[in-house]
Amino acid sequence: MSSFIGFPRRLAVASVVFTALALGACNNSQTGTGGEAQTGGSPSPAASGEQVSGPVAIDGSSTVGPISQAVAEEFQGANPDAQVSVATSGTGGGMKKFCAGQIDIANASRPIKDEEIQACEKAGIQFVELPVALDGIAVVVNKENNFAKCLTVDELKKVWGPAATGKVTNWNQVRSDFPSQPMKLYGPGTDSGTFEYFTEAVVGEAKSSRTDYTPSEDDNVLVQGVQGDPGSLGYFGVGYYEENQDKLNLVQVRNPDTDTCTAPVPLDNVVKGTYAPLSRPLFIYVSKKSLDQKPAVKSFTDFYVNNAKTVVGDVGYVPLPDEAYTSLENKVSNTKTGSTFKDVEPGTDITKLLTQ
Amino acid sequence: MASPPQISSTPQSIFRPNAKHREAISKIFRIICAIGLGIGLVVLGLLLVDVFQDGFARLWQPGFFTGNASRFAQKAGLRTALLGSVWLLILLLLISVPIGVGAAVYLEEYAPKNRLSQFIEINIANLAGVPSIVYGLLGLGIFNELFGLGPTLLSGALTLSLLILPLIIVASREAIRGVPQSMREASYGLGATKWQTVSNHVLPYAIPGIVTGVIISVSRAVGETAPLIVVGAVGYLTSNPGLLRRFSALPIQIFDWISRPQAAFTNTAAAGIIVLLALLFVMNGTAIYIRNRFSTFR
Numbered sequence: 001m002s003s004f005i006g007f008p009r010r011l012a013v014a015s016v017v018f019t020a021l022a023l024g025a026c027n028n029s030q031t032g033t034g035g036e037a038q039t040g041g042s043p044s045p046a047a048s049g050e051q052v053s054g055p056v057a058i059d060g061s062s063t064v065g066p067i068s069q070a071v072a073e074e075f076q077g078a079n080p081d082a083q084v085s086v087a088t089s090g091t092g093g094g095m096k097k098f099c100a101g102q103i104d105i106a107n108a109s110r111p112i113k114d115e116e117i118q119a120c121e122k123a124g125i126q127f128v129e130l131p132v133a134l135d136g137i138a139v140v141v142n143k144e145n146n147f148a149k150c151l152t153v154d155e156l157k158k159v160w161g162p163a164a165t166g167k168v169t170n171w172n173q174v175r176s177d178f179p180s181q182p183m184k185l186y187g188p189g190t191d192s193g194t195f196e197y198f199t200e201a202v203v204g205e206a207k208s209s210r211t212d213y214t215p216s217e218d219d220n221v222l223v224q225g226v227q228g229d230p231g232s233l234g235y236f237g238v239g240y241y242e243e244n245q246d247k248l249n250l251v252q253v254r255n256p257d258t259d260t261c262t263a264p265v266p267l268d269n270v271v272k273g274t275y276a277p278l279s280r281p282l283f284i285y286v287s288k289k290s291l292d293q294k295p296a297v298k299s300f301t302d303f304y305v306n307n308a309k310t311v312v313g314d315v316g317y318v319p320l321p322d323e324a325y326t327s328l329e330n331k332v333s334n335t336k337t338g339s340t341f342k343d344v345e346p347g348t349d350i351t352k353l354l355t356q
Numbered sequence: 357m358a359s360p361p362q363i364s365s366t367p368q369s370i371f372r373p374n375a376k377h378r379e380a381i382s383k384i385f386r387i388i389c390a391i392g393l394g395i396g397l398v399v400l401g402l403l404l405v406d407v408f409q410d411g412f413a414r415l416w417q418p419g420f421f422t423g424n425a426s427r428f429a430q431k432a433g434l435r436t437a438l439l440g441s442v443w444l445l446i447l448l449l450l451i452s453v454p455i456g457v458g459a460a461v462y463l464e465e466y467a468p469k470n471r472l473s474q475f476i477e478i479n480i481a482n483l484a485g486v487p488s489i490v491y492g493l494l495g496l497g498i499f500n501e502l503f504g505l506g507p508t509l510l511s512g513a514l515t516l517s518l519l520i521l522p523l524i525i526v527a528s529r530e531a532i533r534g535v536p537q538s539m540r541e542a543s544y545g546l547g548a549t550k551w552q553t554v555s556n557h558v559l560p561y562a563i564p565g566i567v568t569g570v571i572i573s574v575s576r577a578v579g580e581t582a583p584l585i586v587v588g589a590v591g592y593l594t595s596n597p598g599l600l601r602r603f604s605a606l607p608i609q610i611f612d613w614i615s616r617p618q619a620a621f622t623n624t625a626a627a628g629i630i631v632l633l634a635l636l637f638v639m640n641g642t643a644i645y646i647r648n649r650f651s652t653f654r
Contacts, residue, residue, distance in 0.1 A: 055601070055602065057507075065591070065592070068592075069591075070427040072592065073424065073425075085592065086593075087591060089585070102506075217615075218615045240617040243617040315427050
């Protein structure tokens with residue numbers, strides 16, 4: 001045998017070459033990062049004006065994830081050495097990690113809950129609550145459905161309340177002049193913040209919902225479900241309706257305060273709060289400790305409130321009014337901790353709350 | 357007892373020629389088998405056509421391999437995810453091959469055949485069938501928490517190594533068991549030690565089987581999503597992955613794109629799927645090449 005342990009030498013050589021090539025490729029692209037990541041738009045520079053480096057760990061809602069990703073994308077152009085990571089394990093999952101001190105920023109599609117605040121307090125984690133965008137929850141039906149034009153909150157409750165499980169299965173049970181047609185329901189899974197917000201706004205209690213509907217964590221699956229089923233009804237973020245307008249019919253929801261039918265499109269209805277109670281703010285929660293100790297997190301948060309306005313539209317959400325972002329900047333610079341949103345009823349005028 | 361036909365004078369009522377009937381059954385069975393193959397091929401073909409239609413053009417747009425993930429489907433690239441997967445691949449080979457093949461050699465060549473080794477054998481075979489999410493939770497508990505590695509690439513690679521170790525051990529043992537006993541005896545007969553026998557004769561003879569097992573296991577690991585999500589892989593990363601940094605991987609990046617509302621992300625996701633398929637195809641091709649190469653080598 002020519003080689004020492006009998007393994008053919010060529011194989012060993014090949015594997016070493018492969019490894020070297022792969023590692024080389026890593027190094028090459030590392031140096032090229034800054035230039036390639038430059039993207040469109042003209043983001044204003046980070047408040048500090050200096051480049052920062054170091055990790056910024058973000059996790060939480062898959063609804064808010066795209067906004068944080070978009071901000072990170074712009075942030076990286078200005079700070080090529082910062083390592084921003086955005087995971088999407090759901091609002092609840094993100095909050096758990098946040099209050100365990102594992103991440104710097106939690107994305108949330110609903111306000112923080114009392115239990116979560118207690119968990120954070122126990123671990124000594126204080127947070128700054130920042131609403132960064134608005135979202136309308138769209139109620140949609142199949143394209144062939146031409147009778148469900150506007151539903152009241154009570155009717156939605158009749159359909160989605162826990163009492164409806166196995167009982168409300170036909171459209172004529174919702175309103176007597178609706179035709180007799182079997183109803184199929186599609187909605188987000190129970191870990192989703194959208195599910196919590198919708199149930200709280202419609203049923204009156206978060207997470208209280210009928211159980212015999214088709215759930216999916218992937219909103220595109222819900223779109224396909226409603227699209228393929230003539231008797232279907234579903235709900236999800238308005239961004240998914242906007243991208244699929246030709247395939248779905250949007251249902252108006254009667255605002256209980258003004259008694260008028262409104263839809264989340266045009267998006268102005270969400271900003272003005274006329275699409276109530278299904279308009280909601282989307283949040284990020286930033287750890288005070290990370291803000292104080294990690295320059296990258298501080299710089300990223302400043303960048304976030306400065307630039308959210310320009311990117312939220314790109315990912316299908318509605319920006320807050322300008323003056324709201326100004327008040328957020330103050331909130332960050334004063335590191336004002338605590339939650340002002342946790343007890344706010346769904347349907348409250350968000351803009352007013354923010355600018356107060 | 358059947359008697360030769362020419363002697364037989366049995367009336368037709370007892371001896372009924374049914375060759376036609378039997379041949380018909382034989383034909384039907386053949387058709388059923390062909391249908392089975394056909395369904396498999398058609399479904400695979402449809403999937404491939406669908407994915408290539410959606411993603412092939414997107415694949416060649418500038419920046420797809422070198423760019424970062426982006427909120428614009430047309431600009432989104434998979435550099436960090438691809439690098440993450442390549443890192444995982446290399447680490448997996450480095451970690452699991454020496455341990456897995458070593459364990460297999462010990463079990464086959466050195467371990468005494470007693471109750472304990474039997475017990476270990478059965479357990480390894482069972483571990484090969486444990487759902488991957490369980491390994492994810494194990495990795496989260498051991499590597500992330502206990503060892504304090506956190507949600508890093510290293511802890512992801514270690515978790516996936518745990519996942520494929522039983523597969524590699526089982527495959528390597530099969531390969532080593534396939535080496536004829538006469539070969540070992542011939543080696544001992546010439547005065548070789550156990551180490552010389554194993555390294556010069558048993559392992560080279562078993563390499564095709566071992567390599568096939570390793571590459572199929574690693575291919576499986578590269579396509580895994582669930583354990584990586586549990587350990588903390590992310591769908592979006594601005595920096596290249598490093599050993600002790602947060603990381604992404606191709607399947608997770610693809611999932612992130614698929615769940616976007618904008619229709620254009622479908623194409624980006626499809627292009628990502630093509631890259632993942634190509635990676636797996638190259639790896640399996642390598643396995644076949646090595647197997648053929650070493651089958652003739654000995």
